[in-house]
Amino acid sequence: MRAKASTTRSLHSGELARLADISTDTLRFYERRGLLPLAPRTVLARVRLIRGALSIGFSVAELAAILRERDQGGAPCRRVRELAANKLASVEDQLRHLQSWRRELRKTLAGWDRALKDTPRGKRAGLLEAFVATHPKRQSRSVRLNALAHGKSQREKQQ
Numbered sequence: 212m213r214a215k216a217s218t219t220r221s222l223h224s225g226e227l228a229r230l231a232d233i234s235t236d237t238l239r240f241y242e243r244r245g246l247l248p249l250a251p252r253t254v255l256a257r258v259r260l261i262r263g264a265l266s267i268g269f270s271v272a273e274l275a276a277i278l279r280e281r282d283q284g285g286a287p288c289r290r291v292r293e294l295a296a297n298k299l300a301s302v303e304d305q306l307r308h309l310q311s312w313r314r315e316l317r318k319t320l321a322g323w324d325r326a327l328k329d330t331p332r333g334k335r336a337g338l339l340e341a342f343v344a345t346h347p348k349r350q351s352r353s354v355r356l357n358a359l360a361h362g363k364s365q366r367e368k369q370q
Contacts, residue, residue, distance in 0.1 A: 231258040268298040
């Protein structure tokens with residue numbers, strides 16, 4: 212009950228951060244980016260909304276625009292839905308690439324197991340050389356995987 216009562220009065224940054232389960236640095240970052248409302252009684256709910264939206268892939272910049280529109284009386288729901296659909300498409304694209312990579316790695320490992328079976332201990336089997344020789348175009352995969360690791364799909368790069 213005490214936590215509920217403290218949300219209706221002006222909260223200090225440390226107390227709000229504790230209630231929202233974030234650091235004071237994160238709270239100040241949200242303030243600097245214009246994500247938090249001025250009315251103290253809505254700040255905790257807003258921080259929780261921000262954390263939830265970030266957890267499903269919204270960026271701080273996207274949230275700033277959405278919340279600014281909302282705070283000015285707008286209804287950014289269709290934009291929120293569009294952004295979420297784009298995020299889903301990006302995740303699905305990443306999954307397709309990762310599944311392809313997994314298949315390739317499984318096939319490569321099976322081939323390497325066969326090569327190692329015929330290679331005496333202490334002798335080189337030339338695994339990486341054989342891979343490069345049979346997969347000359349795979350060098351571009353590292354660029355694609357790096358983009359995936361940073362959350363950018365082919366679809367996002369084209370937009």
